[in-house]
Amino acid sequence: MSPRVDPLVLVKLGPGVRPETKRWLLRLIGTPQTDGGAGLLAHPGEEASGDIMVLSAPRCTLLRATEELGLCKTYKNGNMEAFSYDDRDNFKDSDNVEVFLTLAERQYIVKYELDGVRAQRDIRVPGLDVGCSIQPRDNIWQKLTSAGVIVDTVALHDQEQLKELSRAWYAGNQLVQPLDSVHSYFGSSLAFYFSFLDFYTWSLLPPAVIGLTITYFSGEVQKEMVESVSGSVAAEEDHSSLGISGHMIQALFSMLWSTVVLELWKRRSASLSYRWGTLHLTERFAEPRPGFHGDLGVNPVTGRVEPLFPEWQRDLRMALVSVPVVAVFLALVMVGMMVFYWGEVQVKRLHEDWDSLWTQTLIYLPSILHIVYTNVLATVYRTVANVLTEYENHREESAFENHLTGKVLVFTFFNCFAVLFHIAFFKQDVPLLRKRLASLLIVTQIINQFTEVVVPFLVDRFISAPNRAESEDDPQEDKFRNQGTLPVFPGLFAEYIELLVQFGYLSLFSCVFPLTAVLLLINNLTEIRLDAYKVCKLFCKPFSAPVANMGVWQIAFEVLSFVSVVTNCWLLMLSPQIQALCLDGEFSCSNVLLLAVAMEHVLILVKLVLSVLIPDEPGWIKKKRLHIEFKSMQALRQQKTILGPS
Helix, strand or coil: CCCCCCCCEEEEECCCCCHHHHHHHHHHHHCCHHHCCCCCEEECCCCCCCCEEEEECCHHHHHHHHHHHCCEEEECCCCEEECCCCCHHHECCCCCHHHHCCHHHHHHHHHHHHHCCECCCCECCCCCCHHHCECCCCEHHHHHHHCCCEEEEEECCCHHHHHHHHHHHCCCCCCCCCHHHHHHHHCHHHHHHHHHHHHHHHHCHHHHHHHHHHHHHCHHHHHHHHHHHHCCCCCCCCCCHHHHHHHHHHHHHHHHHHHHHHHHHHHHHHHHHHHCCCCCCCCCCCCCCCCCCCEEEECCCCCCEEEECCHHHHHHHHHHHHHHHHHHHHHHHHHHHHHHHHHHHHHHHHHHHHCCHHHHHHCCHHHHHHHHHHHHHHHHHHHHHHHHHHHHCCCCHHHHHHHHHHHHHHHHHHHHHHHHHHHHHHHCCHHHHHHHHHHHHHHHHHHHHHHHHHHHHHHHHHHHHHHHCCCCCCCHHHHHHHHCCCCCCCCCHHHHHHHHHHHHHHHHHHHHCCCHHHHHHHHHHHHHHHHHHHHHHHCCECCCCCCCCCCHHHHHHHHHHHHHHHHHHHHHHCCHHHHHHHHHCCCCHHHHHHHHHHHHHHHHHHHHHHHHHCCCCCHHHHHHHHHHHHHHHHHHHHHHHHHCCC
C-alpha cells in the first residue's frame, strides 16, 4: 500500500466514447496483470462520461516492472545492484516508491504496462461496433487507439518540480546543468542528450582557442576569413609558411580532438549510466511493437500466439519500395547541388559585370537558397522515412528505430556534406569551400534556432496559451486536460542530427575555416538553454524509456571521426603551397599523393591507439558492472533452485 497516489498519466478519450466503454476501460486498466489487465490505478476524472482518465500505479506493479526492465537501484550497503522484487526489502527506500523511483521512471512504467496489455481471448468492447472486436494476442491499447477510443496518452507535469527545475536549468545565470534533476524529471533519454550537448559544447573550447590563435597570428588566414565573408577572392595571395602551418595544425588537431572527445564521452556516459541505474538494462526477447501487424500464428521462439510477418515480405518491401524512394530523395539532393552551382556561376558573372554593392550582396544568395532547399527537403524526407519504416512492418521497436535512424543518417550525410565533398574532391576549389562552410554555419544556425524555438514559442504564446488559461480555483481535472493540449514532443532525432552535422563541419572541414569551433561554441551556449526551455514549456512531457547510452548516435559520431582523417589529408594536399611545389617540379603529384596516403594511415593508426589507450569506461565502473552481473547470475541460479527442474 502507498500512503499517497500521484497522478502520473492522462488518457484522453475520443469525443464519441460512451460511458459503458469508459467503464470497461477503467476495469481493464485496474485488472491484475495475471488476469489480462494492466495492474494500474485509474481515476475516471470529473465524471463517468468525461473524456479523460487519470492513471497511476500501485507499488507492486512499479517494483515488478523495475525488475523486468533491469534497472539498478541502491542496495542497503550503498552499492548499485540490479533490482530484484523478491529481495525488495533490502533496497534503500523501496517502501517509498516516490523516492525509490524517479517521476520519469514511474510514468514510463505506466505507459510500458499499457502498451503491454494483450487480449487473452476474443473481446467485445461495450459501446463499440461489432467490427471493432479484439482478437487473442492483439495489442488492446493499439486497437483502441486505432478505433478512436483513445486519442492520446500524456505524461503529467508536476508543476512544483517543473518550476524548481526551470530555475536551476535555464532561468538563471548558472553554467552547470542540473543533469541529475533532468534525469529524475524527464528520464535518461533526455538526460543523456543534454549531458552530451553540455560535454560537447565545453569540448569546443580547445579548438575554438586554436582557431582564434591561428586566425590572429596568421595574416594569410585573416585574409581568407575576410574573403569568405565578402565572397570575393583576391587576385594575388601571399602563401606564407605561417598560413600553411596554421592550417596543418588545425587539421591535425581536429583529427585527434574528435577521437579524444568521443573516448572521454564514453567514459562519462558509463559513469552516468551507473549513477542513473541503467548500466544493466535487461536484454529480453521484445514484445511486438504496437504498430506491428500480420497473420496470427505461433511464434517459434516464445510459443505464444501473436501476429507473424514473413521476413521475405519485409525484405521485398525494403528492396522494391524503400530503397527506390530513398534513391529518389538522394537524386533530389544532386539536383539541388547542380542548381546551386549554376546559380554560383550566374551571380559571379553578374558581379564581374556590374561590381556594385547590390551584386556584392547577391553573392551569398545561391548558398542561402540552397541551404533553405536542403532544410525543407530534410523535413519532408523525415516524414517519408517514417512512413517507409512503418510500411516495412518491423516486429521489435529497436529494429524499427534502427532502420529509421539508418535511413535518416544516410540522407543527412548526403544532404549536408555532398556539396562540400564535391567542392573539395572534384572541383578542388578551396575558396568556394570556405565560403560555403561559412554560409552553412551562419545561415543554418539561424534557421534552426528560428524553426525549433521561435516558431513553437509564437504558436504557443498567441494560439495555444489563451485556450489553456487557468486559475488557482479551476478543477484539477481541467488543469490536467490543459496539459494535453500542448503539442507532442517531437523527440530527439532532430537534435542529434543537428549535433552530428555540427561535428561533421568541425572535424571534416574546419582546417579551411578555423573559426568553425568559435561559431559552434557561441551557438551551443544558447542552444542548451533554448532546448531546455522548449522541453519544459512548449511541448507535452515526453515518456522516456531507460537507456544506457546514446545508442546508434555514438557509432555515427565515431564514423565521422574516422572520415575526418581522409578529408583533412586531402584538403592539405589542395593547399596553394603544395600545389605550387608540384607545379615547380620539386614534388611529383604521385609523390604528394603517396605522402598523403601514408599520413592518412599513420593518423588512423594514431586514432586507433588513442581509442585503445583511453578505456571506454573507468576501472571502477568496470568492476561495478562485473559485480552487478555476478550478483544477477547468482540471483538467477537461486531462483532456479527454488523453482526446481521444469
